[in-house]
Amino acid sequence: MSHIVREQAAREDALVERVRASFAATPDPRLKHLLEELTTSLHDYIRRVRLTESEWARVIDFLTRTGHITTETRQEFVLLSDVLGISMQTVIVGNPAEGDATEPTVFGPFFLNDSPRIDLGGDLSGGAAGEPAWVEGTVTDTHGVPIPGARIEVWEADEEGLYDVQHDEYAVYGRAHMFADERGAYRFWGLFPTPYPIPDDGPVGDLLTATGRSPYRAAHLHFMVTAPGYRTLVTHIFVRGDVLLESDSVFGVQDSLIYDWIHHSAGAPTPDGRDLGGAPWASTRFDIVLAVGEATDYADLMRQEP
Structure with a gap:
């Protein structure tokens, strides 16, 4: 290594240490640790790829545009975190495996607080277009003991691949919550899930292109499932055979979350005797297993009011 190269490396090392040292008086030890490690990782990246000033300016512009397009009902930073796999990685790190507890996955940007409550067996579709789908299951702990009263929150897109908040004239549909019965059982009508693109008309879409x-x-x-004394579960269920399972844009697919769905012919009897007017319908069973632990208030962390 030449003298010039050693001198350059020494200057870069010195800057990293100066920045790390600037956090020495941080009262919160966890915050201090996070900032020091973030500094080290970011500076290592810059040095490893030899990032240029013009490239960094483009990054700043990208992040600025990401902030500008973010609204109360569109969280572009969540989308960015999702498509980089950061959201999924934090989910995996923050939810260590425990027995046969249902695997979690990404939260997504379309959760809203204060969804309507429906009775067990009710319909959360809100009149949205799509194939009716019956979903049922139980909520238990890792020992198979039912969890009565568990809160089950569900939200989904319509057959066009749009969530209610994505329409210009907002009206609630495709979302609701319910509570498991004394046996831990739940059931509801929704819509058979449809593939859809994440919003790609902004900076994140430019990145994907x-x-x-x-x-x-x-x-x-x-799904988001909560019960006192249990770890909050945020998860999805997917459709076996979907050609997009291997290329999900936010890396949210887990093998254990891929389910078989049965498609019933028009006029076939429904589990609760509901008259669907001769329309075909689908059904699946999703048994949910919660791990013991501290609940996370995702509704507060991800608060987005319509």
């Missing part, structure tokens, strides 16, 4: 990636998500239903 530049890298030759598809914005499409595999078809899924969102």
Whole structure:
């Protein structure tokens, strides 16, 4: 290594240490640790790829545009975190495996607080277009003991691949919550899930285009399940055979979350005797297993009011 190269490396090392040292008086030890490690990782990246000033300016512009397009009902930073796999990695790190507990996956940007409550067996579709789908199951702990009263929140897109908040004239549909009965059982009518693209008309879409990636998500239903004394579960269920399972744009697919769905012919009897007017319908069973632990208030962390 030449003298010039050693001198350059020494200057770069010195800057990293100066920045790390600037956090020495941080009262919160966890915050101090996070900032020091973030500094080290970011500076290592800059040095390893020899990032240029013009490239960094483009990054700043990208992040600025990401902030500008973010609204109360569109969270572009969540989309960015999702497509980089960061959201999924934090989910995996933050939810260590425990027995046969249901695997979690990404939260997504379309959760809203204060969804309507429906009775067990009710319909959360809100009149949205799509194939009616019956979903049922139980909520238990890792020992198979039912969890009565568990809150089950569900949200999904319509057959066009749009969530209610994506329409200009907002009206609630495709989302609701219910509570498991004394046996831990739940059931509801929704819509058979449809593949759809994440919003790709902004900076995140530009990133996907530049890298030759598809914005499409595999078809899924969102679930958030909570009960006192149990770890909050945020997860999806997917459709076996969906061609997008291997290329889900936010890396949210887990093998254990891929389910078989039965498609019933028009006029076939429904589980609760509901008259669907002769329309075909689908059904699946999703048994949910919660791990013991501290609940996370995702509704507060991801608060987005319509």
